[in-house]
Amino acid sequence: MIELSRGLNPHESALAEPVVPGEPPFELLRGSPSYINVLDALGAWEAVRALRGHTGTAACASFKHTSPAGIALGVPFAPGEEAFHDVGALPAGALGRAVLRARHTAPKCSYGDFVAVSEPVSLAEAHLFADAIGVIAPDFAPDALAELSRFHQGRFIVLRGNPAGPPRAGSAAARETVETGGLRLTRRAAPLPGFAGGVRTEYGTPGRANDLAVAVTAVRHAQSNAMAFVVDGATIGIGMGQQNRLDCTRLAAARARTWQRRRHPDVLGLRFRDGVGPAERAVWRARLAEGDLTPSVRAAFARVLADPKDAGREPDWSATPPLSGVTLAADNHFPFVEVVELAARLGVTHLVTPGGSTDADALREACATHGMSWVVTGERFFRH
Known part of the structure; x- marks a missing residue:
C-alpha cells in the first residue's frame, strides 16, 4: 500500500494498493505521487507498452489530467521538427527522440506532466524530463536515477513499471470499480481486441502503419470524445473530453495548427x-x-x-510550412462531413474510425472530393 500525497485536491487524502497482493503495476523509487499522478502514470504506461508492442519502436507518452498531451515514436525527426529543441545537442537515440517529440506536441499541456517511456532510461535522456513531474519506465541506470532524484528539490517522482503488463482478462485485477453517489460501478475491462492495423479500407489506401498505431493509441487513452492528428509517428494535436465530436475535432485541429505555426x-x-x-x-x-x-x-x-x-x-x-500526409483518428465514427472539410485544411490524407458513419455515402464522397482515404478498424473505445 502507498499513502499518496493527496487525493484529487490538496485537502483530500488517498491510498493506492494492488488489487492482487504482491503484484503492483509499478515500484515507487522516488517521490510522493498524488492520486492524479498515479492515474496519469498508469494510463501513460499502458499506452507506451501497447505502442512499443505494436511497432517495435521506442515510445513515449506525456499525460496530464488523465489524458495524453502527446504520444510519439522514436523515429527520425521530420524536416523542421528538430528546431523545436533549442538547447544542447539533439537526442541521438530513439528513446530521446520519442520523449522530445511527444512532449513537444503541446508544450502548454506537457508542463508538469507525467511521462512514460517504453525503454530503460539512461543518463543521456534524464535531462529531457527536468520540467515534468515524474516518469515511469521499465528501469533506470543508476546515474540516471541519481540525476532524476535531484529535480524539483528532490520531489521528482520516479516509478519502475511492472513488465508483466496489464491484468489478464477474467482476473480480479482486470475489473475497474468506482464507488460514487452511493453506488459501486464495476466494469469488466476486457483486453483490446487485437490492434487497429486497418481491418478494412473503406476508401483509398491503408496509410502508414506507425501513424495509424500512434493515432489509435492516442484516442484509446484520451477522455472521450477524442480525436488525434498524427504525422511522422507523433501526435501534433489531440482533442478530448468534449460533449460532441465536432467541438472535439475543432480543439484537436486548433492544437495541430499551433504545432504547424511553431515551425x-x-x-x-x-x-x-x-x-x-x-x-x-x-x-x-x-x-x-x-x-x-x-x-x-x-x-x-x-x-x-x-x-x-x-x-x-x-x-x-x-x-508557415505546410502540413501533408497527416492521419486523423477518432474513438468513434464521424457524424459530420464537416470533419472531413476541417481535416482537409490541415493536410489530412487518412481518416481512421472504429466503425462506419451515420451517413457513410456522404463521408465516402467527401473523402473522394478532398483526396483522403478512410480506414475502418472495427474497434470503438470510449474512456471516462
Missing part, C-alpha cells in the same frame, strides 16, 4: 533573455503561434524577449 521562421527565430529556460521558451512560442495575445500576455511576452519590440510583431502566417 514558422519568425517563431523559431525568437530571441529570449538569458535565464529563460527551454520549457518556458517552448510555451511562449506556442502562445505566439496560437495568436490573440491579450495586452497583459503581450506585455509579459515582451519581458522575456531579448528585444521587447519583437513582442509587437505579428508573423506573416502565410509563410
